[in-house]
Amino acid sequence: MFGNPWIFIRGVPSMEFLPPEGPTEIAFAGRSNVGKSSLINALVGQKGLARTSNTPGRTQELNYFVPDGYSGAAGDLPPMALIDMPGYGYAQAPKAHVDAWTKLVFDYLRGRATLKRVYVLIDSRHGIKPNDDDVLSLLDKAAVSYQVVLTKTDKIKAGAVPHLMAETLEKIRKRPAAFPEIVATSSEKGEGIEELRSAILTAIRN
Numbered sequence: 001m002f003g004n005p006w007i008f009i010r011g012v013p014s015m016e017f018l019p020p021e022g023p024t025e026i027a028f029a030g031r032s033n034v035g036k037s038s039l040i041n042a043l044v045g046q047k048g049l050a051r052t053s054n055t056p057g058r059t060q061e062l063n064y065f066v067p068d069g070y071s072g073a074a075g076d077l078p079p080m081a082l083i084d085m086p087g088y089g090y091a092q093a094p095k096a097h098v099d100a101w102t103k104l105v106f107d108y109l110r111g112r113a114t115l116k117r118v119y120v121l122i123d124s125r126h127g128i129k130p131n132d133d134d135v136l137s138l139l140d141k142a143a144v145s146y147q148v149v150l151t152k153t154d155k156i157k158a159g160a161v162p163h164l165m166a167e168t169l170e171k172i173r174k175r176p177a178a179f180p181e182i183v184a185t186s187s188e189k190g191e192g193i194e195e196l197r198s199a200i201l202t203a204i205r206n
């Protein structure tokens with residue numbers, strides 16, 4: 001699945017524009033600028049598929065990506081969709097916009113029956129922040145399975161990664177919907193990407 005080309009199918013600005021529930025959905029959540037769009041590009045091996053930027057607030061809709069080659073007709077649905085989401089936390093955009101994106105993300109995470117797993121991205125340099133905890137609590141409450149992914153490991157000392165992983169795992173250990181393993185990644189260097197692909201394929205098959 002990750003060997004084939006992927007395409008963008010839809011940008012969803014608010015809940016009423018969500019596509020009908022069909023393929024298994026895997027969503028990527030995290031603070032603005034944590035590297036969600038870059039991680040999707042690394043996973044599918046297509047640099048320009050999801051738009052990335054140095055400026056927080058790049059992704060402003062729920063963006064749906066699917067493997068190419070499916071008609072979308074009943075019985076010919078893609079096996080999964082990857083959903084890139086607006087970031088939460090901060091963005092250089094008017095507060096009303098940021099509030100609307102945050103509401104969209106929270107509404108989607110709470111209420112989507114075909115959402116199989118959420119990858120919650122945490123910047124290796126910053127660790128879990130209070131607004132990440134809010135999202136984890138929301139997922140726990142809604143009983144939506146999620147796995148924590150550390151991003152941008154190339155920005156910290158290689159020797160610090162195991163300690164950071166252990167520390168982060170300890171922080172989420174008691175959370176009921178958390179997958180009990182963490183993946184450390186660098187989209188820039190390709191680290192952890194194959195491991196994350198396997199984790200996603202396992203999640204959609206279970």
Ligand code: GTP
Nearest residue numbers: 033034035036037038052053057058059087187188
């Ligand atoms: P929003 O859509 O604004 O919420 O951001 P995002 O989470 O989608 O982040 P995005 O992928 O746009 O990346 C933000 C910045 O971080 C860009 O300048 C990326 O090039 C950079 N970045 C992403 N992943 C990595 C990584 O693994 N290593 C390094 N060094 N930089 C990265």
Ligand code: MG
Nearest residue numbers: 036037058059
């Ligand atoms: Mg983005």
